[in-house]
Amino acid sequence: MKKYTGYLIDLDGTIYQGNNKVDGAKEFIERLKIHNIDYLFLTNNSTKTAPMVAEFLTQVHGIPTLPNQVYTSAMATADYLINTLKLTKGSRVYVIGEIGLKSALSNAGFQLTAKEPEVVIVGLDTQVNYQMFEDATLAIRRGAKYIATNLDTNIPNERGLIPGAGALNALIITATNVQPIEIGKPSSQIIELAMQRLVSSFEQTLIVGDNYATDILAGINAHVDTLLTYTGISTKSQVAKQTKKPTYEVDSLNDWYI
Amino acid sequence: MKKYTGYLIDLDGTIYQGNNKVDGAKEFIERLKIHNIDYLFLTNNSTKTAPMVAEFLTQVHGIPTLPNQVYTSAMATADYLINTLKLTKGSRVYVIGEIGLKSALSNAGFQLTAKEPEVVIVGLDTQVNYQMFEDATLAIRRGAKYIATNLDTNIPNERGLIPGAGALNALIITATNVQPIEIGKPSSQIIELAMQRLVSSFEQTLIVGDNYATDILAGINAHVDTLLTYTGISTKSQVAKQTKKPTYEVDSLNDWYI
Numbered sequence: 001m002k003k004y005t006g007y008l009i010d011l012d013g014t015i016y017q018g019n020n021k022v023d024g025a026k027e028f029i030e031r032l033k034i035h036n037i038d039y040l041f042l043t044n045n046s047t048k049t050a051p052m053v054a055e056f057l058t059q060v061h062g063i064p065t066l067p068n069q070v071y072t073s074a075m076a077t078a079d080y081l082i083n084t085l086k087l088t089k090g091s092r093v094y095v096i097g098e099i100g101l102k103s104a105l106s107n108a109g110f111q112l113t114a115k116e117p118e119v120v121i122v123g124l125d126t127q128v129n130y131q132m133f134e135d136a137t138l139a140i141r142r143g144a145k146y147i148a149t150n151l152d153t154n155i156p157n158e159r160g161l162i163p164g165a166g167a168l169n170a171l172i173i174t175a176t177n178v179q180p181i182e183i184g185k186p187s188s189q190i191i192e193l194a195m196q197r198l199v200s201s202f203e204q205t206l207i208v209g210d211n212y213a214t215d216i217l218a219g220i221n222a223h224v225d226t227l228l229t230y231t232g233i234s235t236k237s238q239v240a241k242q243t244k245k246p247t248y249e250v251d252s253l254n255d256w257y258i
Numbered sequence: 259m260k261k262y263t264g265y266l267i268d269l270d271g272t273i274y275q276g277n278n279k280v281d282g283a284k285e286f287i288e289r290l291k292i293h294n295i296d297y298l299f300l301t302n303n304s305t306k307t308a309p310m311v312a313e314f315l316t317q318v319h320g321i322p323t324l325p326n327q328v329y330t331s332a333m334a335t336a337d338y339l340i341n342t343l344k345l346t347k348g349s350r351v352y353v354i355g356e357i358g359l360k361s362a363l364s365n366a367g368f369q370l371t372a373k374e375p376e377v378v379i380v381g382l383d384t385q386v387n388y389q390m391f392e393d394a395t396l397a398i399r400r401g402a403k404y405i406a407t408n409l410d411t412n413i414p415n416e417r418g419l420i421p422g423a424g425a426l427n428a429l430i431i432t433a434t435n436v437q438p439i440e441i442g443k444p445s446s447q448i449i450e451l452a453m454q455r456l457v458s459s460f461e462q463t464l465i466v467g468d469n470y471a472t473d474i475l476a477g478i479n480a481h482v483d484t485l486l487t488y489t490g491i492s493t494k495s496q497v498a499k500q501t502k503k504p505t506y507e508v509d510s511l512n513d514w515y516i
Contacts, residue, residue, distance in 0.1 A: 174428035
């Protein structure tokens, strides 16, 4: 087996299940640390800031984590605006999203406003209302660029599967007839941007996740090797039907030797 | 030309353009009255009650109209619940929608509640928020039937084309992976339900509208003849590309002889 010098690791379903532990996850991270291997937690969740995610990993799951070991679709969106769209500080952007997304964009120097934005960014926002959808729709119809942090259709909460960023974006796609630039997994954008924060090369990096449709496809799209762990969303029978397989598959991260 | 004994007539783009007049519309209605021909105004707009629409036609556009001459997708939804779904009075329904939809359903005797509804109904609601989308999504995922008043992607307001009922429904379709039962045009449902309020037969009824994608397709789907008036959304070049044509086409209702 190839030796990997960098890991991009999904969180929910891979390292934890909400407040519950995932078997072998903590030990897996400890082995990476012992072997001095570079890693980054990579999540489509744009609602929390990196310090919030690091604190949650450290305090709730006993996995000591620094904010710079976390990379969210919100941070990737800010990096995309700077690196790819070449947006300058002070540029006007309209955001539907929570604290994670809003702080990533304002920390990057953008001006968050509904008035004549150059770019509209839509992530999960459980406080969204019609007025916000109207503002986003009109701005995109007037020619603003349109970015989705991610297109996950649902997220789990204690009541069940509730609408995710992909559902909110479906409303705006329908009202504008414009397809957004997608940043989060399965898009390769978030992988390419995350790689700028790892010392490892694409060839020697491994993406680890529980979700074929996001984690594994992101790796396939970005030409990075993948490890699917059957501790979350995807099942073996689902993955067996796919023509493009993960590079590796394990029942839990206990079965992964570094 | 066939003589029609009943007319189903669209409103916005056909009889008025918001607060503006449409050439020939008032005179067309006057001719119907003189010839004692049965007609019903038929609109996908579920936000207003029939008395509100009748008052608007009478006061703003000088077209004297009674509430029983107006049939909205909201009223058709209530009729569909009773006639087709056989829902009994007191049945629990969850509604995303405005006064037109809510009053049609509560007048029909249904209990409007987010708690364990049998049916979820989604129409345009400019006060919609995430919590409402969450409640609708969870109820449909638990097995509630799912109905859309209509799937118009946009409606015009003074700022531009803002999200319509079709956009709100796109969010819920994405979050539930369930397709709704569509009541409004181009569905034949609203036509079949409206026909129960006309004395005219299907063969001797004419649907009049400005929108090929809703008015004309509804007629084609319900096997009712159609008249397209080029005073609103559809253009001649768009309609020329369609294989299924309207029965008749006119530049304005001035050109239509009863």
